[in-house]
Amino acid sequence: MRERAEAMVLASFAADSHALGAHGIYDRNEIASRFGRIDRLLPAPPGSPDDGRPRGSFTTYGEESLRVLRHLSNEGRFAADAFRKSLGAVHPATNALPDLAAAARLAPLVYLYRDDIAALTDLAGEQASITHSGGRARTCAGLFARVTWNALNGKTPRAALSSVADSFEAESSAEIAELVRQGIESASSATTEAADRFGQGASVESALPLTLHLIAKHEGSLENALIENVAAGGESAVRGMLVGMVLGAFHGREAIPDGWASELRAFKEIDSLLEDLEAAHVRAEMAGTP
Numbered sequence: 001m002r003e004r005a006e007a008m009v010l011a012s013f014a015a016d017s018h019a020l021g022a023h024g025i026y027d028r029n030e031i032a033s034r035f036g037r038i039d040r041l042l043p044a045p046p047g048s049p050d051d052g053r054p055r056g057s058f059t060t061y062g063e064e065s066l067r068v069l070r071h072l073s074n075e076g077r078f079a080a081d082a083f084r085k086s087l088g089a090v091h092p093a094t095n096a097l098p099d100l101a102a103a104a105r106l107a108p109l110v111y112l113y114r115d116d117i118a119a120l121t122d123l124a125g126e127q128a129s130i131t132h133s134g135g136r137a138r139t140c141a142g143l144f145a146r147v148t149w150n151a152l153n154g155k156t157p158r159a160a161l162s163s164v165a166d167s168f169e170a171e172s173s174a175e176i177a178e179l180v181r182q183g184i185e186s187a188s189s190a191t192t193e194a195a196d197r198f199g200q201g202a203s204v205e206s207a208l209p210l211t212l213h214l215i216a217k218h219e220g221s222l223e224n225a226l227i228e229n230v231a232a233g234g235e236s237a238v239r240g241m242l243v244g245m246v247l248g249a250f251h252g253r254e255a256i257p258d259g260w261a262s263e264l265r266a267f268k269e270i271d272s273l274l275e276d277l278e279a280a281h282v283r284a285e286m287a288g289t290p
Contacts, residue, residue: 004152004252005111006274009069011248012107013270014260015226015240016062017041022230023059023237024049026200028192031233038230039223041263056265059237060097065105066266068127072108073273076280078123084130098202099137100211102128103144104241110148110249112277115285120145136204139176143168144242151250157219158184160246161212179205183212191217191228200234211239215246222247222255 021042022031035042043057044050050059058066071083106124113120124145125138132138143164150160165180186194186209194213199206210232218225225243230236248255261267 001114001152002278004249005114007251007253007256008148008152008245008249009107009111009274010253010261010270011222011244011256012065012104012241013058013062013244013264013266014256015229015244016058016065016104016237017056017264018226018260019230019237019240020044020050020053020055020057020059022233024235026234028195028231028233031231037227039227039257041260054265056263056267058264058266061101061104061237061241064097064101065107065241066270068105069108069270069273069277072112072280073276076283078109078112078127080126080130083127087131097131098207098235098238099132099134099204100140100202100207100238100242102132102137103141104238104245106141106144106148107241107245108273108277110145110152110245111274112281112284114149114152114281117146117149120149136176139168139173140204140208143176143180144245148246148249151246155250157246157250158187158216161216176204176208179208180212183209184216186213187216189213191232195232195234200232202235202238207235207239211242214239214243218243219247219250222251223257 018041021038022035025031041055043055044053071086072078075082109123110120113123121142124141128137128141146164147160151157161180161184165177168177194210198210214225214229218228225247226240229240229243
């Protein structure tokens with residue numbers, strides 16, 4: 001499982017960097033004419049929300065996940081107070097980022113707590129609450145923690161989504177469960193049609209079902225899922241990180257396109273931090289407290 005857990009983290013980071021070149025562009029025709037089929041890492045284009053960031057860099061969402069990874073490496077566990085302090089002035093107020101941003105930065109947390117689904121689910125919600133005051137951010141973080149854990153443990157992404165949707169409905173999270181079902185059921189449609197239906201924005205109503213559409217429709221290919229994601233336009237980075245996390249967890253490292261991970265500007269740091277995190281994971285296993 002360690003190899004797929006590493007792939008989960010790297011795929012999530014690679015997805016963010018892959019989205020950098022077109023993130024925030026809503027006109028799909030503009031994306032197609034300027035970039036063609038985006039099957040490589042690109043720098044942020046002039047005038048974009050991330051203007052000036054070079055090829056292999058992260059958007060704000062990727063930087064958030066890197067903060068989580070650094071925190072877990074430093075502490076050997078998730079410590080809410082220390083994480084809150086590590087954010088410093090980055091988040092002077094809650095809800096500075098959309099609700100799904102709290103779920104998009106989850107991959108390092110799933111890596112460390114992959115042997116304890118109860119702790120993982122609780123901590124996923126706890127870390128979301130540090131930067132988001134609304135309950136939907138916590139709910140979505142818990143949802144993706146469960147889906148990714150199931151994918152790591154061998155469930156197909158679509159089966160993982162369906163089982164989590166059932167549990168959410170039973171737990172009275174009817175709004176989220178319905179959005180999950182809409183996303184899964186839209187897998188028979190083209191991704192452009194799903195984007196038109198749900199919207200390309202970062203709200204839960206738009207980003208959640210479109211993200212789940214991408215996972216369900218393209219569960220057999222991480223590369224196709226991420227390429228279709230950026231082609232759909234809009235807030236593609238947060239969607240991409242979630243797609244990369246789930247499909248990377250299921251398929252492993254071979255599913256990440258050549259160069260997408262190794263060409264990340266932070267690749268060496270991420271690799272080193274994952275080694276530290278694995279040592280913490282082994283210590284927790286030996287102590288019986290994952």
